[in-house]
Amino acid sequence: xxxxxxxEAIRLALREELxxxxxxxxxxxxxxxxxxxxxxxxxxxxxxxxxxxxNTPLSETAILGAAVGSAATGLIPVAxxxxxxxxxxxxxxxxxxxxxxxxxxxxxxxxxxxxxSTLGGxxxxxxxxxxxxxxxxxxxxGLYIALPSNPADARGMLKTAIxxxxxxxxFENKMLYNxxxxxxDEETLVPIGQANVVCPGTDVTVVAISDMxxxxxxxxxxxxxxGISVEIIDPRWISPMDWDTIYASVQKTGRLVVxxxxxxxxxxxxxxxxxxxxxxxxxxxxxxxxVAACDSPVPFSPVLEKEILPDDRHIVDxxxxxxxxx
Amino acid sequence: MDExxxxxxxxxxxETMLRIRRFEExxxxxxxxxxxxxxLHTYVGEEAVATGVCANLSREDWITSTHRGHGHLIAKGxxxxxxxxxxxxxxxxxxxxxxxxxxxxxxxxxxxxxNAIVGAGINLINxxxxxxxxxxxxxxxxxxxxxxxxxxxxxxxxxxxAAVHELPVVFVCENNGYxxxxxxxxxxxxxxxxxxxxxxxxxxxxxNGNDVTEVYLxxxxxxxRARSGGGPTLLECLTHRWRGHHExxxxxxRPKTEITDLxxxxxxxxxxxxxxxxxxxxxxxxxxxxxxETELQAAVAFAESSPLPDPSSARSDIFTSR
Numbered sequence: 001x002x003x004x005x006x007x008e009a010i011r012l013a014l015r016e017e018l019x020x021x022x023x024x025x026x027x028x029x030x031x032x033x034x035x036x037x038x039x040x041x042x043x044x045x046x047x048x049x050x051x052x053x054x055n056t057p058l059s060e061t062a063i064l065g066a067a068v069g070s071a072a073t074g075l076i077p078v079a080x081x082x083x084x085x086x087x088x089x090x091x092x093x094x095x096x097x098x099x100x101x102x103x104x105x106x107x108x109x110x111x112x113x114x115x116x117s118t119l120g121g122x123x124x125x126x127x128x129x130x131x132x133x134x135x136x137x138x139x140x141x142g143l144y145i146a147l148p149s150n151p152a153d154a155r156g157m158l159k160t161a162i163x164x165x166x167x168x169x170x171f172e173n174k175m176l177y178n179x180x181x182x183x184x185d186e187e188t189l190v191p192i193g194q195a196n197v198v199c200p201g202t203d204v205t206v207v208a209i210s211d212m213x214x215x216x217x218x219x220x221x222x223x224x225x226x227g228i229s230v231e232i233i234d235p236r237w238i239s240p241m242d243w244d245t246i247y248a249s250v251q252k253t254g255r256l257v258v259x260x261x262x263x264x265x266x267x268x269x270x271x272x273x274x275x276x277x278x279x280x281x282x283x284x285x286x287x288x289x290x291v292a293a294c295d296s297p298v299p300f301s302p303v304l305e306k307e308i309l310p311d312d313r314h315i316v317d318x319x320x321x322x323x324x325x326x
Numbered sequence: 327m328d329e330x331x332x333x334x335x336x337x338x339x340x341e342t343m344l345r346i347r348r349f350e351e352x353x354x355x356x357x358x359x360x361x362x363x364x365x366l367h368t369y370v371g372e373e374a375v376a377t378g379v380c381a382n383l384s385r386e387d388w389i390t391s392t393h394r395g396h397g398h399l400i401a402k403g404x405x406x407x408x409x410x411x412x413x414x415x416x417x418x419x420x421x422x423x424x425x426x427x428x429x430x431x432x433x434x435x436x437x438x439x440x441n442a443i444v445g446a447g448i449n450l451i452n453x454x455x456x457x458x459x460x461x462x463x464x465x466x467x468x469x470x471x472x473x474x475x476x477x478x479x480x481x482x483x484x485x486x487x488a489a490v491h492e493l494p495v496v497f498v499c500e501n502n503g504y505x506x507x508x509x510x511x512x513x514x515x516x517x518x519x520x521x522x523x524x525x526x527x528x529x530x531x532x533x534n535g536n537d538v539t540e541v542y543l544x545x546x547x548x549x550x551r552a553r554s555g556g557g558p559t560l561l562e563c564l565t566h567r568w569r570g571h572h573e574x575x576x577x578x579x580r581p582k583t584e585i586t587d588l589x590x591x592x593x594x595x596x597x598x599x600x601x602x603x604x605x606x607x608x609x610x611x612x613x614x615x616x617x618x619e620t621e622l623q624a625a626v627a628f629a630e631s632s633p634l635p636d637p638s639s640a641r642s643d644i645f646t647s648r
Binding site: 023025051054056057059060061062063064065066067068069070071072073074075077089092093096097101102103104105106107108109110111141142144164165166 | 388390419420421422423424425429431432433434438439441443446448449450451452453454455456457458460461467479480483484486487490491642643644645646648
């Protein structure tokens with residue numbers, strides 16, 4: 001095991017996959033000499049050169065269009081969209097092209113495409129640099145979606161994504177880049193669609209996504225003092241979702257809280273709640289609770305931002321509510 | 327006819343254009359009779375563009391096509407029977423009935439698909455150019471798109487991206503004067519889309535898109551430039567859409583003079599006259615017509631008699647299994 005940051009773990013995965021397959025290349029804004037806005041790709045230009053670490057104009061549609069076209073014609077692109085918010089100007093190559101080409105063509109194309117991007121607030125970056133937009137892609141058949149919550153998963157999931165013969169949107173959480181954790185020395189891949197039971201428990205299941213896993217762990221510590229045993233599940237991939245692991249946990253605990261930083265309405269939590277109510281109806285002992293951001297743009301002032309975004313206090317409240325439900 | 331074009335090659339161009347024309351006329355008839363579901367945007371009148379451009383390409387070169395895409399597929403080597411079956415929504419179609427007219431594709435022919443999102447293919451082709459350059463295959467990519475697509479943001483981003491990265495691609499604007507129902511003079515100030523290339527320091531050419539030899543020669547220069555590392559070219563082909571935007575369009579917005587006496591624009595008649603003048607026998611041309619009719623009849627019979635897809639197949643082909 002080696003201790004490294006989430007950022008370093010992602011860089012390690014990129015380096016390993018660039019070495020592993022000549023067809024793998026990176027493209028995006030400011031990713032070469034500058035190392036990317038979040039310094040994830042720092043140093044890769046020196047090792048792999050400008051052909052494989054390709055700086056692009058500030059043109060998200062061109063980046064993603066070229067990435068899709070090159071994946072269709074023999075390369076394995078890893079495109080970077082600096083902030084997830086910027087997908088809004090370049091949805092077509094993802095939603096109408098990448099997600100549908102194989103299907104529209106009757107299975108005739110394979111698209112080994114990874115799109116790395118970021119999500120999340122808490123940085124005073126305001127409404128256009130803080131969103132969690134994973135639900136937009138969750139709604140689209142034909143895309144896989146990764147949301148690693150720690151360094152080891154970030155490395156193992158990115159390696160899987162790059163080797164996957166299908167389009168994967170890989171969402172990195174900006175607040176996790178400096179998170180340290182142990183990463184296996186040997187090559188470890190996280191299978192696609194496999195959830196992680198972060199900590200086992202018996203009273204309440206908490207399904208938490210991306211950096212909300214950290215808040216869930218903190219909440220579980222508080223709740224343990226009150227004698228409430230929380231089982232935390234990190235789906236890691238929301239598409240494909242590991243439904244079996246979630247159902248099995250809820251069938252054991254009879255109570256569910258779903259947590260994400262994205263807005264409440266139309267969020268991934270809504271789908272989880274709907275499916276669990278159908279599949280685990282006879283086991284549920286309380287209504288399912290959802291913890292999410294208020295349905296609001298993310299404000300600038302830190303005091304306002306804190307008011308909007310969920311944290312461990314909200315998880316504690318929600319767990320207490322389902323635990324004490326009569 | 328240009329002296330660099332042999333009689334045999336001229337006949338080949340003639341055959342391809344006629345294949346497109348007769349395929350389109352046949353599917354229009356079938357559509358009117360309710361045999362083909364969905365939408366139908368035909369390429370009638372624009373045959374010289376796909377034919378002249380694709381005559382410079384091999385199977386390893388990629389194209390991206392448009393909603394008006396049957397001509398591109400046929401010019402790239404597409405077969406009538408598989409194409410017809412796809413338009414019918416049959417299991418034997420190129421794409422098992424999942425794509426239809428607007429998404430027909432055959433990657434084995436270097437065809438990355440018709441595309442119903444106007445302007446999308448202009449960026450996708452950069453990826454094909456990138457692959458060719460990266461892998462050193464010597465291949466090129468060609469994006470077909472209309473004058474309407476030249477007003478999308480996709481066009482601007484793709485032109486700049488290709489120019490900056492010196493990609494081996496050719497952008498072929500099929501300027502038929504209409505973005506659906508909106509005339510060119512209303513949708514852009516530029517008289518020529520090609521004028522926009524200078525904004526990207528990209529070479530541009532304008533060809534008479536109703537003259538297949540002119541298109542062929544212009545595309546030959548652009549494809550040569552791309553193959554030899556000279557980067558992208560914008561080739562504008564001025565052509566004429568003979569029918570409506572799609573088959574349900576009565577074209578009330580067009581002056582009558584534009585859609586009458588269409589033979590004066592016809593690239594097929596023009597080439598036929600040139601071929602006859604240069605000594606080709608009427609019988610040689612008649613033989614081409616006859617062979618195409620036979621193949622078309624067989625294609626219609628194939629499509630009619632092919633099975634519909636198993637409804638359960640609607641759930642497959644979303645992902646590649648590992």
